[in-house]
Amino acid sequence: MSTQRPSWAPEDIDLERPNAARVYDYLLGGMANFAKDREFAQRLTDIAPDAAKMARSNRAFLRRAVTYCLDNGIRQFLDIGSGIPTAGNVHEIAQRIEPSTKVVYVDVEPVAVTHTELMLADNRNADVVRGDLSDPAAVLGAEPVSRLLDLDQPVGLLMVSVLHFLGEDADPYAAVRRYVEAVAPGSFLVVSHIAAEDTDEQARARSLYQNNAVPIVGRTREQLAEFFTGLEIVEPGIVWTPLWHPEPTDDIEVPHRSKGFVAVARKP
Numbered sequence: 001m002s003t004q005r006p007s008w009a010p011e012d013i014d015l016e017r018p019n020a021a022r023v024y025d026y027l028l029g030g031m032a033n034f035a036k037d038r039e040f041a042q043r044l045t046d047i048a049p050d051a052a053k054m055a056r057s058n059r060a061f062l063r064r065a066v067t068y069c070l071d072n073g074i075r076q077f078l079d080i081g082s083g084i085p086t087a088g089n090v091h092e093i094a095q096r097i098e099p100s101t102k103v104v105y106v107d108v109e110p111v112a113v114t115h116t117e118l119m120l121a122d123n124r125n126a127d128v129v130r131g132d133l134s135d136p137a138a139v140l141g142a143e144p145v146s147r148l149l150d151l152d153q154p155v156g157l158l159m160v161s162v163l164h165f166l167g168e169d170a171d172p173y174a175a176v177r178r179y180v181e182a183v184a185p186g187s188f189l190v191v192s193h194i195a196a197e198d199t200d201e202q203a204r205a206r207s208l209y210q211n212n213a214v215p216i217v218g219r220t221r222e223q224l225a226e227f228f229t230g231l232e233i234v235e236p237g238i239v240w241t242p243l244w245h246p247e248p249t250d251d252i253e254v255p256h257r258s259k260g261f262v263a264v265a266r267k268p
């Protein structure tokens, strides 16, 4: 049976296949998802019961990292793989502290882009680009980037829970290098990434993604460190998600259950 297409759903999306952005939206309690995404999320939760908690822990890291960048003088962000808007979007966190902060969101998924456009209709300091992280020339050359961001000034480069969707064939290391080269000294690179652990749960979750044409690649701390070549990784280094600058009320009892490594680094 085919899925009903709601009026807000862009024409060029396949409602018969789950999509990473919409599965994540569902795990976070959002509404911009379809039956196939919800079915997939349910199967993922059967394998990994903490899946929704992991998504929330990742969002909490994003908030802490953006706040850290703001505390260190960053007033412009390029958020690549930004996702479908949910609670605590980057421009909301940043513009609450400094209303003139500029934010450009980038995502490859049309539903994420359409919802972000709607959210930003009245915001002159933020915009969205439909683009692919693995094509830095197109992303950096996009009109909203040149209109809103001054790459001669430090930028918060956010790649949060996105690099694990790029296999080695897409050469994510070269892509990240290009973004880092394009921004000014004093910029920060913020990364969260699924950890490569060979537990049975992770292997089953990985093959679920694989079998649904959403390949996902876990990486080790050493592989992650490569993204930060030439940068100064700030304390406490590459750590499990809840251990990065935790807030007093955070639950950090079993950090590795977050299944994600995170780090923030400064371009010298």
Ligand SMILES: C[S@@+](CC[C@H](N)C(=O)[O-])C[C@H]1O[C@@H](n2cnc3c(N)ncnc32)[C@H](O)[C@@H]1O
Residues within 6 Å of the ligand: 020, 021, 024, 058, 059, 062, 080, 081, 082, 083, 084, 106, 107, 108, 109, 112, 131, 132, 133, 134, 159, 160, 161, 162, 165, 166
């Ligand atoms: C798990 S969500 C993360 C959203 C947000 N960054 C966060 O951490 O809450 C991953 C997002 O990356 C996007 N994505 C996946 N591959 C991408 C690529 N090659 N270029 C740009 N975005 C991509 C997906 O569409 C999805 O919206």
